[in-house]
Amino acid sequence: MTHLTRRNVLRGSGAAAVGAFGGLGAPGLPGPSRLPRAVAAERSGRRDPYPFLHGAFTPATEEVTAFDLPVTGRIPRELDGRYLRTGPNVLGLEDPRAHHWMLGEGMVHGVRLRDGRAEWYRNRWVRSAAVAAKLGEPYPWQAPADDFANNTHVISHRGRVMSLQESGPMPYLLGEELQTLGPYDFGGSLSGAFTAHTKYDEAADELHAITYYPTWDHVRHLVIDHTGRVARTTRIPVADSPMMHDFALTERYVVVFDTPVTFDAAAAQAGVPVPYVWNDHHPARVGLLPRAGGPVRWFEADPASYYSHTLNAYDDGRTVTVDFTSFPAPFYPAGRGCDGPFALGTPRLDRWTIDLAHGRLRTLRIDDRPQEFPRVRESLVSRRHRYGYAATAAAMWSAYETVDGVPPDTAFGNALIKHDLLRGGTEVHRFPKDSPASEAVFVPAEGGRTEDDGYALAYVHDPRRGAADLVILAAQDFTAPPLARVHLPGPVPLGFHGSWVPA
Template identity: 70%
Template sequence: MTEHTRRTVLRGAAGLAAATALTGTTAAGPAAARPAAERTDRQYPFLEGAFAPVTEELTAFDLPVTGRVPRELNGRCLRNGPNVLGLEDPRLHHWMLGEGMVHGVRLRDGRAEWYRNRWVRSSQVAAKLGESYPGPVPPDDFPCNTHVIPHRGRILALQESGPLPYELDGELNTVGTYDFRGTLEGAFTAHTKYDAHAGELHAIAYYPTWDHVRHLVVDPGGRVARTTRIPVRDAPMMHDFALTEKHVVVFDTPVTFDAAAAEAGALVPYVWNREHPARVGVMPRSGGAVRWFDVDPVYYSHTLNAYDEGTSVVIDLTTYPAPFDVAGTCTDGPHAVGTGKLERWTVDLRRGHVSRRTLDDRPQEFPRVNEELVSRRHRYGYSAAAAEMSVAYLAGDGSPPDRAFSDALFKHDLARGTAQVHRLPRGAAAGEAVFVPREHAVQEDDGYTLAYVHNPDRGAADLLILAAQDFTGEPLARVHLPGRVPLGFHGSWIPDA
């Protein structure tokens, strides 16, 4: 693979038009400010409406609040996502390659102390902003845009397939890259799983030139203590995975690396490969041989959680129907023929069979669980539905049900098979909902659900705080932010130490 192609694939910036300063408008022009219902030009949906990137970094103190912020919520609610910087030509844009921007609200003693949004200062972001980049530029450098997590007193912005994590300080300034005390070799992931009981951070890393993926275990001391290579063919994209007390579960689906597309300069050279069988792999958590189980073709999106049940492994996850086009066609983002839904996959290790069951077929994404139960049996899960995301993802031949065009947060009771829906006003696009347990909570759902939600009346975002046990009731608080938070990817609650 040539150096040019390598940078196109893994850094993303080589596929974007060069720019040296922020502009006052997005490439989408005036359409970005109009509601989705009023727009007729959907050529670049990931640059418009709820996805339109913001153009400046803001800092605001003593934020206005409707309602009351619970006094025990002391920490930072952070959210990462692509926010393209200095784009000159929308044809050279892909949503997933936008520069990472972390948004955050700091809560303490019943107050919303501040809001900040900051681009992750990779070498290319620093250059575009006219800033110096300290030290040598690391290989595959990229402003990580997918997740932001706490780890052993640090805040890490994450990206898959190559780039090192970037560490941020408590005010969202970029500290620098982080390699787990010199022990990370090669790629990392955007979707780690932290087992609070074992104190271990797990990851599945992939890279387009590898003939395998890697299971990484970061020990309680903060070092990569074990790496297990799992052979695969066709270099599949593995965006997420699942973890139980005994097993690691990987999803080998038909989105694979296309070397020819990469050589031709494709922004995202991953394609739906009809010749690549879909399968699920289950490996002992301590390492060892992987058992593979065939499944019907499907695009696996995100894991809610997983756990062991006798001789079976149970995984709750979101999926999209096949085929799924990661690169998109003549637009700036991925395409699907249908909307995401919540499923349960049960891998029967004794009989060698995977059964699939739909838990909720309403359009939804970004499933989350009480993080203290990662890898353990759970009852509740949380997800979000944003109308603009459903519309933007659908290919021209997609046929969503009418109920796709709504904005809401979901709380799933997976023991009863029911779901509560916190409905939001039209145009109130909701991002991922993060659960924060109450101090000394006994019940799994005793806590709060936090999500960034667009406020169409203000043209800016609110941080919505719900009592998880009164999910459909009035929010405990709406923290009013001074600007928009574009629809993006994932985030975390970073509690005070």
């Protein structure tokens, strides 16, 4: 491969397609009814080779706008803003064998709340050049070199809503009604890749990112300052081009996770959709980069687990504490294709305590129940926190079928979890069978006096309606019935991350 870019590295599998299986509904494309028959024809025995194409993951086939949504219960009147969440939603699929779930075109789902009402629901594909072409629409901007319909996160920063992706694509700006406003390079200050997981330090008014790219011999730490421009870039040398999906931030340090999932050039040349592999020869380590400047200090980490997502991190005297979710190792990002990654088990909540005085890292298992997508009150990012929120969805764990054939633990079912990390307790809000919950985002109450005074918002599937609800929980009465369920006009596929965007 002469020119390795993210476009031909991570999208190169299209050339390996062997047959046409029909598309997912868009103007001029075959309808969705052809896909299930193709999927059924591919099934062998009891194992489903395409779990991320149906059930709780069934891609939306059209964009919907609905007003004055029905509500069970009462929406708190102080909730004035939009709840947004994104995820992969494949458009125009020709062959499921050449597709990977994590490369589906990004679709953002949003609900506008105001004055105790759910004013509207919208879902929109992010208009990359390729998506615009598939939808028969003009693309009025110059396409970035690594153009992609970002599918991993949607955030708000300095009045701008951005859809994000890691390892190359620049953000896309989204408008008030989720329309795509074009690629965004932070006023011309972004050079190279961006990330899916930024960290905003509210006290410093800084947005931080760790970015990586398949051909780099380093990763980059970016600081976007109060002007909305990249003010500082620090290059951190690393070997083997590791995948750095997330990182952590404290008041003093940027916490870098160098895990044994690394770029495989041979796999990229062979057309593997996600050419990153578990690398037993790449040591697991955690680096502390001083925010004030200076070299990275590295600490050996446990190679028996794969770091997944940060809950939060903070400084504690001569130690650094990082709470995060992890999968048992090895972890296989490429998986079987469209079904996404493999794992040896479900993710759990862990804690690293990094002893700066003695140069040691200690791992503690906080909760061994299956859970992912941990979130904290956003104003506490990089500061000491007491509470954290996570989601568990049986459909997610079933889809991550283990490589050794042992079914993952789905007994815990579908729930949102509130962790008290000071006293060590948990509260669990359970949902019925076939009602998987997506990531929960915490929204603080106006004038709240305590850390957990506010609400947890999440999309939850309702099997009785065959559609999703936006569920609003009182965070201080977490196990009680929801304050409100906003009934959406259709399903919201299980996906990735989102944000509350206040008006």
